Amino acid sequence: MTFYSFAKSVIYAIFKPWYRIEALGLEHFPMEGPVLLCANHIHNFDPMVVGIMAPRPVHYMAKEELFNVPILGNIVRKCNAFPVKRGFGDREALRTGLKVLKEGHVFGLFPEGHRSKTGELGKGLAGAGFFALRSNASVVPCAVIGPYKSFKKLKVIYGKPIPMEKMKQEKASAEEVTELIMEEIHKLIKEHR
Known part of the structure; x- marks a missing residue:
C-alpha cells in the first residue's frame, strides 16, 4: 500500500461519517487518461x-x-502535491502540472486560486484554461457544497467532462476556457444546492 492510499483511507474513515459526505456523478469520472479536475x-x-x-x-x-x-x-509531498509560488506565474509549477497530465494522472485544481470567504463561487484565474488548452486532459468540473459542519451533509459532485475540441479549434484564450469551466461548476452548484 502506498502512503497516498494509506492517507486516503485514514482521512476517508474520519471525514466521510463526520461530514456525512456524499459523492455524486462518479460515473462521469474518466477511469483512465489525464484528467484536469476543477x-x-x-x-x-x-x-x-x-x-x-x-x-x-x-x-x-x-x-x-x-x-x-x-x-x-x-507528508504533503507524499500525498502527490507539488509546490507553487503564489502571487506570480510560477513556470516550474506550470511545467510540473503539465507533466502530471502528460503522464496520464489526475490533476486537481481550484481555479479561483484561493478560498471563497463568502462560500459563493468567485472568478476563475487563467491557470485552469492554460492547463486545459495545453494538454489532452478530460476537463471535469466539480462542485463542493457545504456546510463543513459536524454531521451535516456535504456533497461532492463530479460533472461530465467539458468538451474542449471547439475551444481549441477556435483558438480560445485561457481566460475564455476558464470562464467556461467556471460556468459548468456554477451549474453543478445551482443544480445540487
Missing part, C-alpha cells in the same frame, strides 16, 4: 475531500510554504 474552493479541507471521494489518486499544487514545515512538508 473545483470550487470553500474550505481548507476541499483538497482532501475532493481527493478522497475521487475514484483515482489526485495530484495538487500546494503553496510553497507548506513544504518548508518540518514533517508536514514530507
Whole structure:
C-alpha cells in the first residue's frame, strides 16, 4: 500500500461519517487518461475531500510554504502535491502540472486560486484554461457544497467532462476556457444546492 492510499483511507474513515459526505456523478469520472479536475474552493479541507471521494489518486499544487514545515512538508509531498509560488506565474509549477497530465494522472485544481470567504463561487484565474488548452486532459468540473459542519451533509459532485475540441479549434484564450469551466461548476452548484 502506498502512503497516498494509506492517507486516503485514514482521512476517508474520519471525514466521510463526520461530514456525512456524499459523492455524486462518479460515473462521469474518466477511469483512465489525464484528467484536469476543477473545483470550487470553500474550505481548507476541499483538497482532501475532493481527493478522497475521487475514484483515482489526485495530484495538487500546494503553496510553497507548506513544504518548508518540518514533517508536514514530507507528508504533503507524499500525498502527490507539488509546490507553487503564489502571487506570480510560477513556470516550474506550470511545467510540473503539465507533466502530471502528460503522464496520464489526475490533476486537481481550484481555479479561483484561493478560498471563497463568502462560500459563493468567485472568478476563475487563467491557470485552469492554460492547463486545459495545453494538454489532452478530460476537463471535469466539480462542485463542493457545504456546510463543513459536524454531521451535516456535504456533497461532492463530479460533472461530465467539458468538451474542449471547439475551444481549441477556435483558438480560445485561457481566460475564455476558464470562464467556461467556471460556468459548468456554477451549474453543478445551482443544480445540487
